Amino acid sequence: MLERLSQMHGPSQQPLIPLANTPTRYGIVAQTFHWVIVALVMLQFVLGIWAHALPISLERLILLARHKSIGFTIFGLVVLRLGWRLYSPPPPQPPVPHPVLRMAARLSHILLYALLLSMPVIGWLLSSASNLTVSWFGLFSLPNLVRPDRRLAHWLLFTHQSMAWLLLAVVILHISAALWHHIILRDEVLLRMLPFTRSGGRARNPS
Amino acid sequence: MNRLVILCLFGLVAACNAPFAAASCWVPVPALSRIVFSTTQAGAPFQGTFHDYDGLVCMDAGGDSHIRVSVNTASVDTQLPELDTALRGPDFFDTRRWPQALFESETVRPMGQGRYRVTGKLTLRDVTHEVSVPFTFTPATDGNARLEGQLSLERLDYHIGLGQWADTRWVGNQVELTFSIVVKPAAGK
Numbered sequence: 001m002l003e004r005l006s007q008m009h010g011p012s013q014q015p016l017i018p019l020a021n022t023p024t025r026y027g028i029v030a031q032t033f034h035w036v037i038v039a040l041v042m043l044q045f046v047l048g049i050w051a052h053a054l055p056i057s058l059e060r061l062i063l064l065a066r067h068k069s070i071g072f073t074i075f076g077l078v079v080l081r082l083g084w085r086l087y088s089p090p091p092p093q094p095p096v097p098h099p100v101l102r103m104a105a106r107l108s109h110i111l112l113y114a115l116l117l118s119m120p121v122i123g124w125l126l127s128s129a130s131n132l133t134v135s136w137f138g139l140f141s142l143p144n145l146v147r148p149d150r151r152l153a154h155w156l157l158f159t160h161q162s163m164a165w166l167l168l169a170v171v172i173l174h175i176s177a178a179l180w181h182h183i184i185l186r187d188e189v190l191l192r193m194l195p196f197t198r199s200g201g202r203a204r205n206p207s
Numbered sequence: 208m209n210r211l212v213i214l215c216l217f218g219l220v221a222a223c224n225a226p227f228a229a230a231s232c233w234v235p236v237p238a239l240s241r242i243v244f245s246t247t248q249a250g251a252p253f254q255g256t257f258h259d260y261d262g263l264v265c266m267d268a269g270g271d272s273h274i275r276v277s278v279n280t281a282s283v284d285t286q287l288p289e290l291d292t293a294l295r296g297p298d299f300f301d302t303r304r305w306p307q308a309l310f311e312s313e314t315v316r317p318m319g320q321g322r323y324r325v326t327g328k329l330t331l332r333d334v335t336h337e338v339s340v341p342f343t344f345t346p347a348t349d350g351n352a353r354l355e356g357q358l359s360l361e362r363l364d365y366h367i368g369l370g371q372w373a374d375t376r377w378v379g380n381q382v383e384l385t386f387s388i389v390v391k392p393a394a395g396k
Contacts, residue, residue: 056289058371058378065249065377131254131286138250148286 017195020088025192027088033081034193037116040074041167048164068127069137075120078113094187105177108170115167122160129153232265233352233390235276240388242278246362247379255285255294262310264354264390266344272315274325278308298369305332313337321345329358331365342386351391358384 020027026034044067051063096102124145127134131148135141146152181189191197242257259282265273280300285291295302312327318341326339342356361380362368372378 056293058374061249061377132248133251133253135249135251141251150286150288 021090023091024188025091028195029084030081030088030090031193031195033077033084037074037077037081040070040077041116041171044070044074045164045168065135068123068134071120071123072134072136072142074116078116082113091192094181094185094189096185108173108177111170112167112174115163115170119160119163119167122156122163126153126156126160129156231267232263232393234264234393235260235262235354236351236389236391239351241386242388243385245383245385246381249377253285253379255283258282258284263393264344266315268317270317272312272323272325274310274312274315274327276310280306280308280331298372299367301332310338329360329365331367334365336360336364347389351389354386354388354390356386358386360384 017025017028017031019029021030047063047067047070051060051067054060054063093102093105096105124134124142128144128146129149129152133141133144178190178193181187182191237258237260242260243254244256245252245254247253257278257280259279260276261279262274262276264275265271267273281295281302283291283294283300285294294300297304300308309330310327311330312325314326316324316326318324321343322341323344324339324341326337328335329338338358338360340356340358342354344352344354346352360382362382363373363375363380367382368378
């Protein structure tokens with residue numbers, strides 16, 4: 001099995017994607033964090049909007065229970081991801097045409113991390129204020145952060161929803177920027193976060 | 208006691224009432240009391256309360272104690288207005304058809320040191336089951352007394368949570384009913 005795996009990677013016997021980040025691309029760990037969080041955040045939007053549209057029902061109870069468990073999971077993954085980032089620094093940002101754009105890229109990344117960390121906490125607070133203790137997939141319960149408080153819950157729900165739309169806006173900006181790098185600037189910013197692509201291809205074969 | 212019975216036979220009304228005065232009847236003071244139900248939702252603990260109830264607690268050292276409690280089911284409060292509305296609805300307490308939950312004792316057995324065990328009929332909706340509840344009765348210095356205890360029941364036994372809500376994986380079947388009720392002497396009883 002191991003032999004066959006190494007054969008798949010060709011004569012160099014180098015894995016397709018390194019485990020850690022390299023100066024030219026993201027490693028398998030950083031990529032897994034990125035794409036798993038992407039999938040979970042997409043699921044969160046679906047669950048949140050779907051549940052919000054339902055009247056009180058068992059279906060809504062189940063959807064929101066899943067939403068809370070996944071939210072807590074995202075929080076944990078983002079914390080681990082930031083830890084990994086410290087251990088294995090990401091490849092440096094490529095030069096962009098304007099320092100303002102460089103600053104915008106930096107700010108949008110900080111905002112993404114800030115939202116991914118704060119939205120689960122606001123949701124947890126919202127659940128506590130609503131007298132609904134959060135259980136992580138039925139395996140353990142999280143402590144309640146605040147006492148039940150209807151007015152606080154109302155305000156937290158508004159905040160959580162506003163943050164969701166802000167997150168969507170920043171994600172759209174993030175995707176647009178990645179496509180801009182790929183199509184207009186023709187650099188490796190998008191490719192280096194994609195699995196199954198060899199790094200340096202574009203640099204070696206400029207078209 | 209014998210003398211009282213004899214006096215009673217002679218038709219002395221005041222003497223006849225005396226054992227009851229000694230037995231002493233009490234009524235709840237909801238403002239100082241709590242009736243809490245605890246169960247689970249999505250695997251996490253969940254609590255609610257009932258605010259409004261009435262009753263009569265007659266404690267008699269001679270063994271003729273009697274307890275009756277009626278709870279206004281519409282007074283259910285989970286701090287989630289939307290859920291409270293659902294709990295008052297047809298799938299749960301159906302408060303319009305059955306506005307009262309009732310407990311009526313059959314026997315009250317003293318267990319010593321202020322502890323008792325009451326056995327009686329509990330009626331939720333149109334379902335009645337016999338339950339046995341240990342409790343403490345503690346007279347206070349201000350002339351009131353406190354009744355405390357806990358009762359465990361399965362909500363589906365009483366048809367609480369019908370249809371989609373019968374799912375016990377997401378809405379716990381086991382419900383703990385905890386009460387700490389301040390009672391004051393009943394006037395004119």
